[in-house]
Amino acid sequence: MTLQNEESTPYTMAEAIAEAKRCLNCKVPQCRKGCPVGNDIPDWIHELSMGNIGNAMNIINAKSNLPAVCGRVCAHERQCEGHCVLGKMGDHINIGRLERFVADFDTSMNLTRKAIPPKTRGKVAVIGSGPSGLTVAGELARQGFNVDIFEMEKRPGGVLTFGIPDYRLPNSVVDSEIEKIKQLGVKFIVGVTVGPDITIDGLFEKGYDAIYIGTGTGSPNAIDIEGGSRRSVIQAIHFLRMASMLNNKVVRRRDVSVKVNSRIYIVGCGNTAMDAARTALRLGAQAVTVVYHRDMENMTALRAEYDEAVAEGVQFLWNSSIKKIRHNNDDGDYLLTMETEGRVYEVSADKVMLAVGSRPASRIVSTTDGIETNDRGYVVTREFPYGMTTRKGVFAGGDVSGSQATVVHAMANARAVAESIASYVDAITMLRKIDQA
Ligand SMILES: Cc1cc2nc3c(=O)[nH]c(=O)nc-3n(C[C@H](O)[C@H](O)[C@H](O)COP(=O)(O)OP(=O)(O)OC[C@H]3O[C@@H](n4cnc5c(N)ncnc54)[C@H](O)[C@@H]3O)c2cc1C
Numbered sequence: 001m002t003l004q005n006e007e008s009t010p011y012t013m014a015e016a017i018a019e020a021k022r023c024l025n026c027k028v029p030q031c032r033k034g035c036p037v038g039n040d041i042p043d044w045i046h047e048l049s050m051g052n053i054g055n056a057m058n059i060i061n062a063k064s065n066l067p068a069v070c071g072r073v074c075a076h077e078r079q080c081e082g083h084c085v086l087g088k089m090g091d092h093i094n095i096g097r098l099e100r101f102v103a104d105f106d107t108s109m110n111l112t113r114k115a116i117p118p119k120t121r122g123k124v125a126v127i128g129s130g131p132s133g134l135t136v137a138g139e140l141a142r143q144g145f146n147v148d149i150f151e152m153e154k155r156p157g158g159v160l161t162f163g164i165p166d167y168r169l170p171n172s173v174v175d176s177e178i179e180k181i182k183q184l185g186v187k188f189i190v191g192v193t194v195g196p197d198i199t200i201d202g203l204f205e206k207g208y209d210a211i212y213i214g215t216g217t218g219s220p221n222a223i224d225i226e227g228g229s230r231r232s233v234i235q236a237i238h239f240l241r242m243a244s245m246l247n248n249k250v251v252r253r254r255d256v257s258v259k260v261n262s263r264i265y266i267v268g269c270g271n272t273a274m275d276a277a278r279t280a281l282r283l284g285a286q287a288v289t290v291v292y293h294r295d296m297e298n299m300t301a302l303r304a305e306y307d308e309a310v311a312e313g314v315q316f317l318w319n320s321s322i323k324k325i326r327h328n329n330d331d332g333d334y335l336l337t338m339e340t341e342g343r344v345y346e347v348s349a350d351k352v353m354l355a356v357g358s359r360p361a362s363r364i365v366s367t368t369d370g371i372e373t374n375d376r377g378y379v380v381t382r383e384f385p386y387g388m389t390t391r392k393g394v395f396a397g398g399d400v401s402g403s404q405a406t407v408v409h410a411m412a413n414a415r416a417v418a419e420s421i422a423s424y425v426d427a428i429t430m431l432r433k434i435d436q437a
Pocket of ligand 1: 164
């Protein structure tokens with residue numbers, strides 16, 4: 001097990017075509033209904049079955065700018081593949097792997113090259129380059145808008161780059177998807193944090209017609225564990241970020257807080273917990289235990305992710321919690337007081353990691369008038385114009401506005417908001433022209 005190598009195997013061309021030929025091309029495709037972006041799955045699978053990979057890619061691109069990502073990390077079991085009629089007979093089409101094949105083939109052969117559309121319809125600033133920001137930027141650029149993405153990190157991609165580990169989604173794949181969005185004429189301005197570095201008002205002063213906030217939920221939730229300190233308790237998303245930076249040789253091994261042979265307890269049982277647990281093992285942890293206050297049926301992690309974690313040796317304590325942490329000796333060894341189904345006991349540990357959800361940061365809303373958030377910090381958006389915040393011309397989407405915290409839901413929401421931004425900018429442009437006439 002390594003941090004770098006992608007683990008699932010890709011299809012060969014012959015395997016992909018054979019798998020595509022199994023598709024029944026249903027008249028009322030359930031797989032498409034199961035896809036939050038409404039990907040025209042039977043149509044591109046049909047093209048693929050005839051070897052027309054460029055056509056397949058063009059059909060996918062009509063609904064998605066990130067197929068190489070979706071092919072790898074979408075919850076296919078709950079979405080497209082979960083709805084495939086062949087699944088009722090026990091052998092659904094492997095849509096995720098096929099999508100990955102088409103997208104990777106397109107990248108490696110530079111198959112579909114888009115002409116950059118003339119930028120005649122207005123200027124939009126997108127804040128954040130996760131799946132939602134990339135989707136809005138790609139959609140609007142294809143429709144002839146001038147789009148600049150402002151990203152606070154030096155490297156774009158959001159959770160795709162700094163959260164999901166390389167062995168599930170290689171950074172090189174994310175980089176290739178971003179490259180394709182750049183080829184549409186989108187400009188990336190990295191290392192700029194909107195809020196402290198430039199405000200929303202400052203962006204409007206620079207002449208943007210509309211602004212999209214796609215800043216995700218970067219502030220991890222904390223829980224109070226008696227005796228917990230900065231050394232004993234760390235945040236899983238910070239750990240994953242450091243592991244990603246280690247992978248890219250931006251930090252050294254000793255900067256990553258999980259030591260070789262350490263015993264790690266992770267609180268929470270979603271995808272972040274699974275990724276942190278498997279990454280800790282890859283970094284040489286001796287034992288990793290996930291502690292969850294509910295039972296297995298109620299975990300938020302995908303079943304496939306859980307199965308992989310079990311296969312790699314991650315242990316699970318259901319209906320359990322950590323009550324107290326105390327120092328055991330000077331070497332940073334801790335004693336955890338645990339409770340499992342009413343039974344209280346102690347275990348030794350080196351580190352506790354929290355993976356109990358996250359919420360939006362307030363850098364933008366605290367530096368801008370008129371953008372309301374709800375009581376959990378999510379940006380409030382309107383139904384009409386869809387995705388507009390309580391401030392005119394400022395839109396929001398993806399995780400920051402409370403979408404379902406998956407890549408494809410962030411994309412689906414962003415696509416709908418992009419349509420709305422296009423109509424809004426066209427409308428204000430027309431009004432401006434009337435005023436000038
Ligand atoms: C560890 C982990 C694993 C996951 N695994 C999966 C999975 O397997 N499948 C799946 O479907 N979903 C998964 N998810 C969820 C999925 O990644 C998110 O739902 C998705 O990334 C949300 O996209 P977004 O664009 O809204 O936000 P993000 O991806 O969070 O992107 C937000 C971007 O905005 C930038 N930003 C924030 N504030 C500012 C600012 N003020 N100025 C400039 N830039 C700013 C950030 O740096 C970031 O690049 C996972 C999440 C995590 C944390």
